[in-house]
Amino acid sequence: MERLNREIRYNYLFDRWTLISADRGKRPTDFKKLYAEKSSESFICPFDAGNEHLTPREKLVLKKGNRWIVRVVENKFPAVENGLLLDNGKGFFKRLPAYGYHEVVIETPEHSLQLQDMSVENIFYILKAWKNRIVYIKKDKKIKHVQIFKNYKKEAGCSLSHSHSQIVATSFIPSVQKTLCKQFENYNGCYLCDEIEQEISEEERMFFKTENVVAYLSFAPQFEGEFIVAPLKHIHSFEETEDTFLVEVARSVKIAISALVSVFNNPPYNLALFIPPFNYDGIFHWHIRVFPRISFHAGFEISTGTLISSRYPEEIAKLFRSHIQQLL
Ligand SMILES: [Zn+2]
Ligand SMILES: [Zn+2]
Numbered sequence: 001m002e003r004l005n006r007e008i009r010y011n012y013l014f015d016r017w018t019l020i021s022a023d024r025g026k027r028p029t030d031f032k033k034l035y036a037e038k039s040s041e042s043f044i045c046p047f048d049a050g051n052e053h054l055t056p057r058e059k060l061v062l063k064k065g066n067r068w069i070v071r072v073v074e075n076k077f078p079a080v081e082n083g084l085l086l087d088n089g090k091g092f093f094k095r096l097p098a099y100g101y102h103e104v105v106i107e108t109p110e111h112s113l114q115l116q117d118m119s120v121e122n123i124f125y126i127l128k129a130w131k132n133r134i135v136y137i138k139k140d141k142k143i144k145h146v147q148i149f150k151n152y153k154k155e156a157g158c159s160l161s162h163s164h165s166q167i168v169a170t171s172f173i174p175s176v177q178k179t180l181c182k183q184f185e186n187y188n189g190c191y192l193c194d195e196i197e198q199e200i201s202e203e204e205r206m207f208f209k210t211e212n213v214v215a216y217l218s219f220a221p222q223f224e225g226e227f228i229v230a231p232l233k234h235i236h237s238f239e240e241t242e243d244t245f246l247v248e249v250a251r252s253v254k255i256a257i258s259a260l261v262s263v264f265n266n267p268p269y270n271l272a273l274f275i276p277p278f279n280y281d282g283i284f285h286w287h288i289r290v291f292p293r294i295s296f297h298a299g300f301e302i303s304t305g306t307l308i309s310s311r312y313p314e315e316i317a318k319l320f321r322s323h324i325q326q327l328l
Contacts, residue, residue: 006080006098008172016175019098021079029159047162049109059103060132062125069125071106072133072167078102079168082140101137101169105129105148106162114152114163116258123250124243126165130273131246133167134239138278143169145177145277153268156293165271173277180274185282192285193234204314207259208324212245213252217313217320223291224309225264225316229256230287238275238286253288259323260292263316268293 006021030043046054052071060072080100107126108118115123130148137146150165151158173181184191199205199216207215207227218226229252235241241249260269270291276284301307 006078008080008096008098008170010094010096012094014175015178017170017172019079019170021077021098023077029154030161045111045160045162047106047109047160047164048111055104055106060129060136062129064121064125068109069122070108070129072103072129073106075102075104075166080170096171099142099171101140101143101146101167103133103167105133105165105167107165108163111162115254116261118163118254120247120251120254123253124247127246127250127253128243130165130167131239131241134237134275137167137169138239140169142171144173144279145170146275147174147177148273148275150271152270153293156268156270158268173280177274177277181276181280181282181284184284187283190234190283190285192230192287196230196232205317207317207320208252208255210248210252212248215252215256217317218289219313221309221313222305222307223293223297224295224307224311225260225292225313227256227260227290227320228287229253229290230285234285236276236284236286238273241286249288255324255327256290258327259320260290262323263319264292264294 005023006019009018009020010016011018030045044054045051049068052058055071056074056076058071058073060070061068062070079102080098082099082101105126107115108122113122134146134148137143146167146169148165148167153161187194196214196216199219200209200214205217205219207217209215209232212232213229214232215227215229218228229249231241231245231249257271260267270293272289272291273286274289275286276282295307295310297307
């Protein structure tokens with residue numbers, strides 16, 4: 001079988017896709033030296049101010065005065081790419097060209113600043129960059145979904161410690177998004193609006209609430225300590241969110257991440273933005289989910305998709321609440 005450098009393969013039994021990108025193993029990392037016994041070579045970070053020439057093509061830059069705050073560049077080792085590949089898959093095994101976009105959002109020009117250290121204004125610029133890229137990529141009719149996420153620390157899949165998030169736009173709808181849409185569609189009204197209402201009235205899983213944003217622990221999480229940050233009022237997709245409102249979301253992200261960092265001693269985590277796929281016209285309510293990586297997924301979780309949690313979300317919510325008083 002002819003093999004491409006990257007391709008998308010479909011797994012029928014699990015109704016899910018796999019991206020194969022043969023050169024991603026060559027990605028640079030600055031984490032190895034942290035664990036190496038001796039390291040004489042100094043790592044030059046391509047995301048620092050002054051090293052802009054070391055990154056691939058720039059897709060967006062957001063500046064304040066003459067200093068950039070956030071840059072979006074193409075991923076040097078993309079999982080998908082928007083060049084044309086001709087193979088279409090044949091026979092029993094369905095495969096597609098790995099068409100798409102893979103971009104990196106460099107979240108600050110400063111090497112050591114993480115979300116919890118950044119100004120609300122800086123985080124607002126990050127969200128604004130996400131929004132701009134979704135609007136831009138949506139114009140490409142071959143793209144069905146854009147996934148935006150952040151990996152924090154090596155244990156959560158991060159290869160460069162300089163704060164960044166990633167944008168992966170695909171020509172297929174990933175299985176998680178397929179399930180989400182199906183569940184939203186099967187519900188009468190907006191499921192998330194109703195869930196939020198119940199979380200606010202039950203209180204025990206509440207993290208915090210600002211004028212327009214709510215944060216709470218997931219009732220039945222996929223990872224221990226998983227929490228949701230969502231607009232209180234119904235907004236279908238992220239790109240429809242007004243900039244003034246994004247400032248409040250930025251402030252909420254800072255509060256939530258700061259509390260997570262202090263409660264679990266700066267743990268690895270993944271953060272993901274959930275938005276509807278582009279061709280979905282049912283009800284959806286965008287939200288952010290943060291998945292702390294304080295527990296491991298073992299055989300049962302991998303074989304069943306079911307978490308065995310050693311802690312109640314209600315207990316973790318209590319811990320989170322005790323750390324936010326000074327932040328609100
Ligand atoms: Zn850096
Ligand atoms: Zn809603």
